[in-house]
Amino acid sequence: MRLDHQNIVQLVGYCYETHHKPMLHNGETIYAEETNRVLCFEYMPNGSLRNHISGRNVMDLTGRHVMKLSKEYVRA
Numbered sequence: 001m002r003l004d005h006q007n008i009v010q011l012v013g014y015c016y017e018t019h020h021k022p023m024l025h026n027g028e029t030i031y032a033e034e035t036n037r038v039l040c041f042e043y044m045p046n047g048s049l050r051n052h053i054s055g056r057n058v059m060d061l062t063g064r065h066v067m068k069l070s071k072e073y074v075r076a
Contacts, residue, residue: 007072010042 004010015038020031053066 007075009044012040012042014039 015036017036019034021034022029023032024030049069053069
C-alpha cells in the first residue's frame with residue numbers, strides 16, 4: 001500500500017540487521033542476538049510537527065498555527 005498525501009512524510013527506505021554478539025554468562029561464552037533497525041524518511045526542510053509544537057524549532061508558532069497544523073495532521 002502506498003500513501004501519497006502532502007501531510008504525510010514518505011518512507012524512503014529501511015534497514016534491518018541481525019547479528020550474534022559473544023558475551024560471558026556464568027563463566028561461559030554465549031551468543032546473544034542483537035538487532036538494529038533504521039527507518040529513513042524524506043527530508044523535512046521546516047522540521048517536524050513535534051519540534052514546532054514543543055518549541056525546539058527556530059520558528060515560533062502561535063496557538064492558532066499549532067491548531068491549524070494539528071488539524072492538517074489529523075486530516076492526513
